[in-house]
Amino acid sequence: MPNSAIVVCSSCGTKNRIPVARINDGPVCGRCKSPLNTEGVTTEPVIVTDHTFDREVLAHKTGVLMDCWAPWCGHCKPMEPLLAALALEYAGRIKVVKLNVDENPATTSRFRVMSLPSLLFFKGGKVVDSTVGALSRHEIESHLKVLL
Numbered sequence: 001m002p003n004s005a006i007v008v009c010s011s012c013g014t015k016n017r018i019p020v021a022r023i024n025d026g027p028v029c030g031r032c033k034s035p036l037n038t039e040g041v042t043t044e045p046v047i048v049t050d051h052t053f054d055r056e057v058l059a060h061k062t063g064v065l066m067d068c069w070a071p072w073c074g075h076c077k078p079m080e081p082l083l084a085a086l087a088l089e090y091a092g093r094i095k096v097v098k099l100n101v102d103e104n105p106a107t108t109s110r111f112r113v114m115s116l117p118s119l120l121f122f123k124g125g126k127v128v129d130s131t132v133g134a135l136s137r138h139e140i141e142s143h144l145k146v147l148l
């Protein structure tokens with residue numbers, strides 16, 4: 001079911017499926033009725049910069065898919081709707097972020113991003129996988145398995 005996020009209850013561990021429209025309405029756990037912590041649950045790609053990277057990516061509790069792109073990169077364009085769809089589908093399980101390499105040289109060189117588009121897959125503050133070039137949704141999803 002699209003347009004919903006998976007939120008794990010911190011009290012009983014139950015995975016709750018919450019409609020995206022209700023994510024900020026103080027949802028409670030379906031089993032134990034504890035308030036669910038939806039902080040950090042994102043349903044669309046988040047723009048990260050050299051300044052926010054550590055907090056938004058390395059410190060994030062779920063896996064993170066980072067798209068490295070630039071406005072002049074023709075192969076980056078078709079990735080945009082794919083990443084938006086994945087951010088929604090995997091809300092609560094995987095965070096999708098976008099890094100503009102032109103504006104963020106420190107993070108770009110830190111991870112040796114040489115060609116665009118590049119996807120980096122982070123888990124527990126480390127890169128666990130990466131790809132270069134435009135991919136289909138199916139190809140991206142096969143790489144996302146390492147983050148789940």
Ligand SMILES: [Zn+2]
Nearest residue numbers: 009012029032
């Ligand atoms: Zn619960």
